[in-house]
Amino acid sequence: MGDFTKLSDDELMVLLKQDKLGAFKELYGRYWKKLYSEAYKRLKSKESAEEIVQEIFTHLWLKRYSLQITTTVGGYLHSIAGNRVIDRYRQQLVRTKYKEAFWAVHSETDNSTEDAIILRELTYTIETEVRQLPDKCRSVYELSRNEHKTNREIAVQLGISEKTVENHLTKALKRLRIGLSHYLMLIVIVLLK
Numbered sequence: 756m757g758d759f760t761k762l763s764d765d766e767l768m769v770l771l772k773q774d775k776l777g778a779f780k781e782l783y784g785r786y787w788k789k790l791y792s793e794a795y796k797r798l799k800s801k802e803s804a805e806e807i808v809q810e811i812f813t814h815l816w817l818k819r820y821s822l823q824i825t826t827t828v829g830g831y832l833h834s835i836a837g838n839r840v841i842d843r844y845r846q847q848l849v850r851t852k853y854k855e856a857f858w859a860v861h862s863e864t865d866n867s868t869e870d871a872i873i874l875r876e877l878t879y880t881i882e883t884e885v886r887q888l889p890d891k892c893r894s895v896y897e898l899s900r901n902e903h904k905t906n907r908e909i910a911v912q913l914g915i916s917e918k919t920v921e922n923h924l925t926k927a928l929k930r931l932r933i934g935l936s937h938y939l940m941l942i943v944i945v946l947l948k
Contacts, residue, residue: 764828771819779819783812786829790836797840807839810907846905853900877935884934888927891915895923 759767759781770778787808794804811832815822824831885893894913898904899920904912906920913920 768822768824768828771815772822774819779812779816782815782828786832787812789829790832793833793836794840798843803843807836807843810839811835842906850903880935881931884931885927888930892923892927895920896927899924 767778794807910917
């Protein structure tokens with residue numbers, strides 16, 4: 756089959772499941788620009804928009820045998836694009852909040868001995884709590900918080916699903932919240948000085 760341009764999206768999907776690279780290229784050609792425009796319009800970042808489109812088509816190719824599309828192919832791809840954009844916003848929000856909290860704690864101009872001791876104890880307690888996490892949970896937490904990797908990047912690096920990454924992060928943060936609850940009042944006092 757030579758000319759894929761005359762085929763419908765549904766016909767292309769059937770051929771895609773038969774490993775026809777030409778069908779994939781045609782879908783790519785039909786939707787790349789639309790998906791890129793949609794992602795760019797929301798994110799205002801060329802790199803992020805390109806990454807999202809690349810992720811969508813990688814997903815399409817890797818899941819081609821098991822995909823069950825109940826809407827149109829275009830609708831399905833645009834839905835994935837919307838979800839990926841939302842995921843980016845969430846990741847950016849988490850990073851922003853983390854940086855704000857970090858700077859709130861570390862930008863104090865008063866470096867009194869008491870504050871330094873509290874900060875040292877807090878850092879030690881956090882490190883201790885992190886060390887006590889199960890191995891996989893600790894790895895996920897450290898990749899997320901120390902190396903600022905996305906859930907998708909962590910999942911790929913560790914060979915686990917994104918849902919498993921989310922579960923490990925939830926578990927780690929819950930454990931840290933419990934382990935650090937007695938420091939909450941000290942932090943509030945230090946910040947209000």
